[in-house]
Amino acid sequence: MPLTSLEERRAIALRNGVTFEEENNEPDRVFHPRRARATEDRYEERLKVWVEFMQQCNVSPDNALSSNQSPPTSAKLRNFVTYYATTRKGLISKLPTVSTIQHFWFCFFQAFQKRTNITLSKEVKENVKHYIETDLQKQHKLSFAEKDKYFIGPADFDILLNYLWTSDDHDYIHERYRVQLSLLLMIFCYTGARAGSIVESGAYRNSGKALTYKDVQFHLKQASPRPEFIIEICLCNRILLYKTEKLHSKIILFFLAIALADGAFKRFDTLEKIMHASILKGRSTWTLEYKQQWLETPVLRTASSGTLLDRPLQYSTAWDQVKQLGRRVGYKDNLRIHSFRRGVANLADKNGTESERNKLLGHSSDAFRRHYMSQISGLDFQAIFHGETQRADHFATFRSMSHLRDEFAPTDLPSAEVTKLRNSSEVQLVEAKIDELNDMIVHNADISLIQQRKSLHTRKRKLKRVWTRDYRRRWWSDSLDAEAQRQLQTVGKMNLNQEKEFDQGQELDIGGPEPRTTPKSGSQIFPFVRQFLPERDCLAESLLEVQSIRSLKGSAVITDLIALCGSHTQVAYRPDEKPHEGKCLICAKPLAR
Secondary structure, eight states: OOOOOHHHHHHHHHHTTOOOSOOOSSOOOOOOOOOOHHHHHHHHHHHHHHHHHHHHTTOOHHHHTOTTSOOOOHHHHHHHHHHHHHHSOOSSSSSOOHHHHHHHHHHHHHHHHHHHOOOOOHHHHHHHHHHIIIIIHHHHTOOOOOOOOOBOOHHHHHHHHHHHHHTOOOOOSSTHHHHHHHHHHHHHHHHOOOGGGTSBOGGGTTSOOSOBGGGEEEEEEOOSSSOEEEEEEESSSEEEEOOOSSGGGOHHHHHHHHHHHHTOBSSOOSHHHHHTOOOOTTOSEEEEOBOGGGTTSBSSEEEETTEEEEEEOBHHHHHHHHHHHHHHHTBSSOOOHHHHHHHHHHHHHHHSOHHHHHHHHTOOSSHIIIIISOSSOSOOHHHHHTTOOOOOHHHHHHHBSGGGBOTTOOSSOOHHHHHHHHHSHHHHHHHHHHHHHHHHHHHOOOHHHHHHHHHHHHHHHHHHHHHHHHHHHHHHHHHHHHHHHHHHTTTTOOOHHHHHHHHTTOOOOOSSSOOOOSOOSSOOOHHHHGGGOHHHHHHHHHTTSOOOTTSHHHHHHHHHHHHHHHOOOOOOOOGGGOOBTTBOTTTOOBOOO
16 A cells, blocks of 8 residues: 555654754765675785785784874875885786786775775875886886786687597596586687676675576577577576587587486476477467476586585686696696686677677676787788788687697696605695694594694695696796707708608608607596497597487487486495495495495
8 A cells, every 4th residue: 555644654764764853973974885705805905915014114903994094195105005016926027017016006095995984085096006107117127018818719619629528538526517517618608708697606605696597598499390499598688599510519409418417397308308399389489498496506516526416516616627628638828717708708899899799798898908808909900001801810829828729738747746746845844744733633633623734735735736837837938948959950951852841741750859749638548448438439429520409419419418417426346345334444434336
């Protein structure tokens, strides 16, 4: 019933905290924009640097962020950014770059104003910003360089998918991860979506926010002779996806496999029923429905100990899978999820209007120019100058990550490096502390001791990551030098026939170090064991063939993918080595036969 009485409205307003009298004694509150948890954590790190700096100035931590202090002077703030710039290490150069320091300054004054309610004047902010790019840069020779903004293009996409299904011997916790990773790469490449809209972001951990079945509409569109399958992904905008020429690029194929393995469709719960579905008479489209209990279920889910859970896939897990896949493929740099979005942005800029690009990416400013645009110009001005047709192949190569790929690149440490790592003083010290804590935990399983041991194991893993990173950097540098030396040995040593063969691209053997023959990346086990993995064996052959989803080959592919999604990892043991009371003899964990 609508409210018609002024007294009723006043009573409701008073009950909800509305006041109608002038509040002279209460100071006006300042409200700030809502920020994600990850942004708040980043801003908190900037404030810790300020507290550290003020302690050097003999100011207590409590007073450093007090709201009763007067605004810091421009000289004090310039001294602060100098302190940060000279006491931190950079990734591109020895010290942080100019853009890194300016971004640090921007985050700091935002966090400082919110914490203390002290507003820094616009003149002070601009003064410090210009100081960073002028005097501070000259005094300490700071670099203006920026990290290369490589992106994933169609060539990289084919390399990743082909390797994943025809050569990859990585043992996932659950084989559904391989199917999910394929679907994930396609969604990133075809939609340009942010990772946090597909998987659970680290900024919103335990929120359950990810791509669910209600966000993916499965349509049938009238076509001849049978209806066409269309997927509509509803994120910040609605994107339609359909079949392509290559079977391994059909996003519908992988989504169908996951949905049928889950039993998510209402009534159409088998592949045969889906294939025979037809559109109602008088309509041009039909949307298949999901079961009510599956609407809020994530499409991409987490697995633990071979068991599929109802929790959404974590961003950290997805990024680790993408990064490790890129390393096994042979990329020099870490493959980042944002590289897919950057590739979509550059393709959208080339093939669509600015409005269409911003709509696709969810941008409302010049974010594309600042964060997504490739540093390599896409204009072949040499051809334009001479009135010739522009080339696109070399731009696509050098803008993507494929020109920094080496199939021989190591994916992990070799035995010699592992021995060096184990014998290093840092690792031995960590292992000694772990052994000491193990002895103490046997007699006293205190939670603090267990946490200390956990942190030491984390420290040990970090040491291995740093060692592996440094080894890969040395390998990339040394391998290029070795190849250069090998090639230079051929100069002046070839006869006329050998010169002709060399010009035709043939590899010559004239002594010296042997040329590369077999890629050393990965253990290359899959070609030998694929005969024992019938689903993987069939998929390695069929995914590369040009077939229709409705064909016998296409149906067989979906059936094999469903089998992978529904497989359950189990522990196998010899009949004469049965576990005691269904548990492992060593760790006492339950074992399933």
